[in-house]
Amino acid sequence: MSEPTVRILLVEDDLSDAELIGLLFESEGLRAELERVDTKEAFERALLSGGCDLILSDYNVPGFSGLDALRLYRQVGLDVPFLLVSGTIGEEAAVACLKAGAHDYVMKRNLKRLVPAIRRALQDYADRSSLRTMQKRYEQIFERASEGICLMNSQGELQFFNQRLAQILGCSADVLQGFRLLELPDPLPEGACLMPLSGPLGGKTIWASLSLALLSDGLVLGMLTDMTFTRQLEMQLQQAQKMEALGRLAGGIAHDFNNLLSTIIGFTEIAQEELEPKGEAGACFEEVLRAARRGAALTRQLLIVGRRQAAAPEVMGINHGVEELQQMLRRLLGPDVELEVRCTAFPDTILLDRTHFAQVLMNLVINSRDAMPAGGIIQISTDTMQGRVRLTVSDQGTGMSEEIKASIFEPFFTTKEAGKGTGLGLSTVYSIVKQSEAHLELDSRPGEGTTFVISWPPGEGTVQVERPARPPVAQGESRTILVAEDSQPVRQVFAALLERQGYRVLQAADAGEALRVEKAHQGSLDLLLSDVMMPGLKGPELARLLRARRPEMRVILTSGFGSAVDDPEDQADSFLEKPVEAQRLLESVREVLGM
Structure with a gap:
């Protein structure tokens, strides 16, 4: 395969020497296109055109030296080979030219070295170009990699890294140089390992899969994959x-x-x-x-x-909900804590169980109170922003670190002394928020207090007003109630409470006995008060069977399982969650019986 034609820019004022060089190329089989210039201006124009593969310059051109040609060559920024040819150049001048950027020099008295020198210079240039191309390719791979890549010294300090590493650590590249990313283990682990890493100047903490390898020059190569999202999913x-x-x-x-x-x-x-x-x-x-x-x-x-409690969401006004709890909240706070309330939400309706709302607000306020042992101010406010109804509770307490914030909603997690907290308060808030499709935001830093913001979508419908409780009165004469409850003490309590109000009470320890008692009873049966979970038939099944024979009978179901019961009101006129206090039981009975 023949050599490609080489375009050579020849700086030579002697035409005969130029012809001699051309003949030499032909005799040596070097295919070349020569462009001869003999002035500085012509040389500069030829450089700017950029149409050469190699520059061959005489060292002594009238009014224009080889060093002048080298300086122009460097100014233009070309990197093609530059060779000097001279008949008078001394050793010191030759060294100066090489330092100035010449690739080689050949004496005119020894022109047989010229073609080999040209071929060597062209090969070196081709090798350098290939290396630059490969280096550029590696640089692109390095910078465009989805992983963070770095080189560290033996102390774990960053010596070289890509932009992706800075992005993963959440900081600018200029602050990473020399930053100690981690304490390198000895020996280095084989394969990837999962670990938390943090950047400088408040950079975020991330979970990373990190692979480490020792290089021949003593530096350590690190390959880092951001696993934070995966870790969050696992958590x-x-x-x-x-x-x-x-x-x-x-x-x-x-x-x-x-x-x-x-x-x-x-x-x-x-x-x-x-x-x-x-x-x-x-x-x-x-x-x-x-x-x-x-x-x-x-x-x-x-x-x-545990998401096992039945909720009864209703349309409620959040402003009214806060206002009716104020007096109770102030009693919880003590003399050293001041409560400030500002309710401006409009519209202020949300869809939430009233009891759950009270638990959310009480738990947040108690948490704020406990965070201010020396006293302070707790602020409760409501507003409407971006179509959502918000409840905000802020305090001037001790605040929380990032570690505490990461665990604050976990069940049984508490920073209080033993015996001073169950660790269920904020986890209860979190569970209610999730169940009610609300959003919860937490802003807290050590020494700067804490702010909780909960936002709900607006509730549609009419606000339901709670009716005042009516005192129980003895109106049970002529009404018969069947109490089906497998717990004897509970059955006896319910029977005693009802009998004291004048009701006639039949008792059964399970569904089978209840069916037998009902069959033997000759009079009317006005109400079935049954536990949901009993041996054999469950409460709803018992109610279905009895109602088939006594369609006029009313049903109240009770349970201590919360929402673990599937649709307890399918067969019930009312549902009571245990433990049931006397007033609530008697009010429910009277309401169901229409008394």
Whole structure:
């Protein structure tokens, strides 16, 4: 394969020398196109045209030296080979030319070196061009890689890195130079390992899959893949699994625990009616009730966090919801904490269970109170922004670190001393927010207080006004109620409470016995009060069978499982969640019976 034609720019004032060089090329088989110039101006024009593969210059041209030609060559920015040919150049001048950028020089008395020197210079240039192309390709791969790539010294300090690494760490490239990314393990691990990394100057903390390799020059190559999103998905899955396990635990203990509380509350209320209210025993029973109600509240929180509590969302006004809770909230705060309330939301309607709203607001306020041991101001406000109704609770407390914020909504997580918190308050808030399709934002820094913002889509419909509770009165004469409950103490409590109001009560320990009692009963049966979960047939199935024989019979179902019951109101006129206090039970009975 013949050599390609070489375009040579020849700087030579002697025409005979130029012809001699041309003949030499022909004799050596070098195919060349020569363009001869003999002045500085002509040389500069030829350089700017950029049409040559090699420059061959005489060292001594009248009014124009080889060094002058080199300077022009460097100014223009060409990198094609530059060779000098001279008959008088000395060693010092030759060294100066090489330092100035000449690739080689040949003495005219030894022109047999010229063609080999040209071929060598062209090959070196081709090799350099290929290397530059390859280097440019690697640079593009380096900069366009989806992974962060870096070189570190033995101390883990960044010596070289791509722009992607800066993007992953959330900081500018200029602050990364020399930054210690990590403490390098010894020996370096084989394969990728998952670890948290942080950038300088407040750069974000990310989870990264990092591969490390020791290079021959002692530097360490790092290949970093951002796994933060994947890690977040894994944590969300773990959280979902944890919540599911908690839900199963809550559902498992709630039934028995709520039955115990129903028994304690019911018999205590009966005992209170028999005692002097101002006596010492009456005060003791009041404490028993208070403790039982705290236990009931804790069970409800467990059920909410485990997403096992039935919710009854309704259209409510958030401004009114805050205002009616103010007095109770102020009693919770104590003398050193001031409460500021500003309700400006309009429209202010949301779709939420009123009890859940109260739990959200109380838990947020209690959390703020506990964050201000020396006192301060808690601000509650409502507003409407971008089509959403917002509730904001802010405090001047100790604030939270990033680590605490990452765990604050986990069940049973607390920063309080042992015995001073259940760790369910904020997890209850979070669960209610998720169940109600709301958004929750948290802004907190150590020493700067905390702000929670919850926003709901506006509720459509008419605000439902709670009716004032009516005091129970003895109106049960001639009304017969069948109590079906597998827990004997609860069954006895319900029967005692109803009988004290004049109702006739039939009792059954399960659905089978209830069917037998109903069959043996000759009179009317006005109401079935049944637990949902019983051995054998469940409460809704029992109600369906009895109503087939007694269509006029009304039904109240009770349960300690919360929303673990599937549609308990399918066969029920009312549903009561255990533990059931006397007033709530009697009001529900009277309402269902139309009394």
